[in-house]
Amino acid sequence: MLNLIGIELYKILKKPRTYIGFAAIAIIVLVVELSFYADGKQYLDFVLQSLRQHFVIQGEILNGSLMCFVILQMLIVQMPLLVALVAGDLISGEASTGTVRMLLSKPYTRSQIFFAKYVAGSVYTFALILWLGALALGIGIALFGTGDLLVLKSDELVVIKAEDVWWRFSAALLMAFVSLSVVTSFSLMLSCFSDNSITPIVATMSVIIIFTIIGALEIPMLEKFKSLLFTTHMVIWRNFFDNPLPMRQIVSSVVILLGHIVLFLIIAHRHFVRKDILN
Amino acid sequence: MRKLLAVICSLFAALFTIKAQTPQTYISLVMNRFDKVKDYAADIKINFNLPGVNLTPVAGSVFYKAPDKFRVKTKGVVFLPKQSPHFALSLLRDSTAYTAVSSGSEIIAGVPCIIVNVIPNAETDLILGKLWIDPSRGLILKSQLTTRSGGTVLIDNYFGPLWTHALPDRIVFTVDMARFKVPKALAVDINTRTSKPQSTPGTGTIELQFSNYRMNQHLSDKVFTEE
Numbered sequence: 442m443l444n445l446i447g448i449e450l451y452k453i454l455k456k457p458r459t460y461i462g463f464a465a466i467a468i469i470v471l472v473v474e475l476s477f478y479a480d481g482k483q484y485l486d487f488v489l490q491s492l493r494q495h496f497v498i499q500g501e502i503l504n505g506s507l508m509c510f511v512i513l514q515m516l517i518v519q520m521p522l523l524v525a526l527v528a529g530d531l532i533s534g535e536a537s538t539g540t541v542r543m544l545l546s547k548p549y550t551r552s553q554i555f556f557a558k559y560v561a562g563s564v565y566t567f568a569l570i571l572w573l574g575a576l577a578l579g580i581g582i583a584l585f586g587t588g589d590l591l592v593l594k595s596d597e598l599v600v601i602k603a604e605d606v607w608w609r610f611s612a613a614l615l616m617a618f619v620s621l622s623v624v625t626s627f628s629l630m631l632s633c634f635s636d637n638s639i640t641p642i643v644a645t646m647s648v649i650i651i652f653t654i655i656g657a658l659e660i661p662m663l664e665k666f667k668s669l670l671f672t673t674h675m676v677i678w679r680n681f682f683d684n685p686l687p688m689r690q691i692v693s694s695v696v697i698l699l700g701h702i703v704l705f706l707i708i709a710h711r712h713f714v715r716k717d718i719l720n
Numbered sequence: 721m722r723k724l725l726a727v728i729c730s731l732f733a734a735l736f737t738i739k740a741q742t743p744q745t746y747i748s749l750v751m752n753r754f755d756k757v758k759d760y761a762a763d764i765k766i767n768f769n770l771p772g773v774n775l776t777p778v779a780g781s782v783f784y785k786a787p788d789k790f791r792v793k794t795k796g797v798v799f800l801p802k803q804s805p806h807f808a809l810s811l812l813r814d815s816t817a818y819t820a821v822s823s824g825s826e827i828i829a830g831v832p833c834i835i836v837n838v839i840p841n842a843e844t845d846l847i848l849g850k851l852w853i854d855p856s857r858g859l860i861l862k863s864q865l866t867t868r869s870g871g872t873v874l875i876d877n878y879f880g881p882l883w884t885h886a887l888p889d890r891i892v893f894t895v896d897m898a899r900f901k902v903p904k905a906l907a908v909d910i911n912t913r914t915s916k917p918q919s920t921p922g923t924g925t926i927e928l929q930f931s932n933y934r935m936n937q938h939l940s941d942k943v944f945t946e947e
Binding site: 712 | 768772773774796797799800802844870893897900924926
């Protein structure tokens, strides 16, 4: 099985599209960090002007932790596209190039091949998250130093102590990985149903965009429906920056996200093992 | 009933004393007490209760040097009132810099107080100061300062063993402020559920708890300038 996962990872590494995500993240992180290095203080002054009317804010607000948080917020919306680019191609890519028949003739069961592909896709997702976190925090600390984290939410400002920042970022990145694993499994599922890689990638993004728009609409009729959408729970990583931690909300979102992953994998696996390979 | 009678009697006693003395006399009483403090260092714990701001209590050190140097040293990010706790006292030091007007009396935490309004003679950051002075001890128990830079702030002083030097154990700053809110586009708050009340006006408080006062130790000016 490990050998099979290794082969799948090698295939992912050999595709140029794999590096698009890493390059895009690097560019965005650099642009955001350098922009804040130039104008970050004015931006924060603008955001905090209502508080500065009454209080003196003592301490360095603009620091590496804030930069990492800002970048995570900005990029987490785009990350599904980068994940879908690779995960959506895992099976449909082989189908379009005609190598899936050869792959299935190897002495491995279809289930083994399917799960090797899923694990390889998850490793790519994890690497992408790790790259984002390391780059955002690393460059942030190099340019701005460390300090307490000022979490800017639309309805609240939370100050997280510097000693609490590391475990919160680790937990948030792990949570972001769980969230993006839903996208990985969803793309893989669509990939099983398609013979070209464009369809699952575009379909994945379309579904995420539609769900995100529905989630953003504040219409009472949609409230119950919203809690069933996986995109609603994909932002749960932010709850690790709440004080106190809303554990009930985090656990319920994790359960819902894991439920989606299992559901998509069952559907995908069921279809893949029974699929009639015609090309 | 006995307690009520005692309060009424002490209030009358205070009122008779008030009639006998000018507002300036009460201010002098306060200043004489505080003038004994040339400088001090103390430990401080700051508690925050600001609408829309979630900040855990912070501990640190506080330094003061007459006439108006004041600094709070803490680790990390902290929100502090714009005025130092001794802001009013700094102005009151020069009796020619302001006009004091008596404007009645009130009981603050069971203590009969006289109310003195202070209006600066020259253009300063302070527009109007309202002081609740305990005439028996010569302490400002409460003050309401209207400033150009920070609006109106209410300061409640709670004294402990060092009341003889007009050094409080606890100071509560109360500020009228709207709930802190960032536009969604700036906060990049997409797809989040807002369960908290939206921009409603309210009051924010910052409580400073002082302990372990070290007085008149000839503090260096560097304490107030170094990083």
